[in-house]
Amino acid sequence: MKAVEVFTPGKEPGITYIDDHLKERAGRLADALSSGATVISLSGPSKSGKTVFIEKNIGKDRLIQVTGAGVTDTAKLWDRVFDLIGTPTGKSVTTTTSNESSLGGKLGGEAGVPFLAKGSGEVSAGYKSGGSSAEKVDTSIDYLQLLIRELGGTGLVVFIDDFHYIPSDVQVELSNQIKEAIRNDVIFVVASVPYHSDDAIRANPDLRGRMIKLDFDYWRPDELAKIAQKGFEALNASASPAYVTALASEAAGSPQLMQSLCLNTCFENDVRERADGAVRQLASDRAAIEKVCSRAVAIADYSSTVAKMKQGPKTRGTERNSYLTSSQDVVDVYPLILRAIAQDPPELTLRYPNLQGRIQSLCVKDHPSGSSVTGACSHMAGIANDSENRNVIEWDGGSDVFDIRDPYLLFYLRWSDY
CATH class of the missing domain: 1.10.8 (Helicase, Ruva Protein; domain 3)
Incomplete structure (x- = not known):
């Protein structure tokens, strides 16, 4: 037995699969699958084991797993589904080839010449014959009916991971189609992060009452x-x-x-x-x-994102205040916050008093004011989320809470040499 077979980061674990604390959720999932006409909404933070849970409790042989990442319209998502199950979507491609030329001369209304008009006059006409080409793709496919025909009543499960990545306008159309599909015994599981757990319902309120939610959290x-x-x-x-x-x-x-x-x-x-x-x-x-x-x-490579967070937003004329640290270097508030986050013990959620206390412990004398810290936290969250094109940090300005959404980001801050 090899170590790589025992410990399997990024893959479904076998020997080291731990599910004692998941028994209740597994039972609720089984009940939801047997009840029919429902969407199972899986909500939990990144890297909390949602996908492994679904694979273990439903079975890979029943799953049709697709991701919402990169989906710009509903057809793109359903194409992924049909590609996985091997269903042709019936798209047709028409190719035309032509050359351009021209004719000119006096016309007298001769019948049977398609580009000649009745009456006399001098005209110039163009026609195409061989040379250039154009393609027309017919995409008028009824994806919903094809989905119902192929998957209704089969017991197969469409697992849409990262549903929150789908644009909101596309979510609306997609949720409408899901509602109709579940009425015809197509089974869906949609997974998202906690702060987007109700995206499908908000996109289509009619799904309320047809959705069973299973909440996940970080492991103890x-x-x-x-x-x-x-x-x-x-x-x-x-x-x-x-x-x-x-x-x-x-x-x-x-x-x-x-x-x-x-x-x-x-x-x-x-x-x-x-x-x-x-x-x-x-x-x-x-x-x-x-x-x-x-x-x-x-x-856990977050190097480019952390570099942007460390630099902070561009200053507009006024230089930021700098502070002497116990390690005898001088930095502004942005590197200070990153160092504070990296201190022991590792915590994904830092409330302002805790964060400010960590910052003060790093400074020899002066330290940033409260407004400077909270303002920088807000900027850093925006910088990180824009850099990653997803929410990896949430700053709750009302409650003054700095929440890291990806454990790998915290791990990088603690152990990389940035």
Whole structure:
């Protein structure tokens, strides 16, 4: 048994699949699938295990999995579905070829010459024959009826991941089609991040009452720790409870990131496959954690986005205030906030008092004012989201809460050399 078979970041886990805390959701999913005429809405933060949950509890053989990313109209999404199930969409292509030339002369109304008009006069006419070409694609396909015909009553499930990436105007049309399709026994699961969990309903209020929502959250540290415990045991290896707890803390609620940290632990300890005999003791001190995390950060490249966040928006004439840090360098409020976020303990959600306290601990004397910090947080959220073309940070100005939406971003801030 190999370590890469035990710990599988980015793939469906086998040995290290942990579902003790998911039993209730699995039961609700089974009930929803059996009830019919519903859309199952899966809501949860990025990297929280939504896709693996669906694959495990529905089965890959029943899933028709597509993504909302890059969908600019409903036809593009349904084309993806029909491509996966091998259904031709019946598009026809007509090609015409022609050359341009011209005729001129006196016309007298001769019958049977299509470009001649009745009466006399001098005309010039053009015609096409061979040479240039044009294509016409007939896309007048009734996707809804084709969808119902192919999938209605089959038990197959259309799984639309990242529904929130679909433009709102397209969501409206798509939700209308989904409503009609579920009335004809087509099954849908739509997955999105929490702050877009009701996109499908807002696009079509008629789906209210026809949608069953399953909420996911980041995993608790004790749930993540089971991944390490189960996997290391399978490899006849052991790490200290403190080390496993530290890895679970660094994973910031993400089972996928925890899988990666455990796999890199194996690599750092040269445990690439199970060896029988005495249990292999894994290095478990602080230096071991630093080595593993520094190695694992290669999978979380946020370099360009963090560089923009660190720089902040362009200044308009007035230079920002600078502050001396305990590491004896001078920085403005933007790098200070990033350093504060990177401090122990790792936290995805930072309320203003906590964030300001971390900032003050970094400064030797003066520190940024409250309005400077909150203003910078707002700017940084906008910069990061624009750079990633998705919401990776949310700044709640009303409650003064800085919320990182992707555990990999927090991990990058803590362990990369930016």
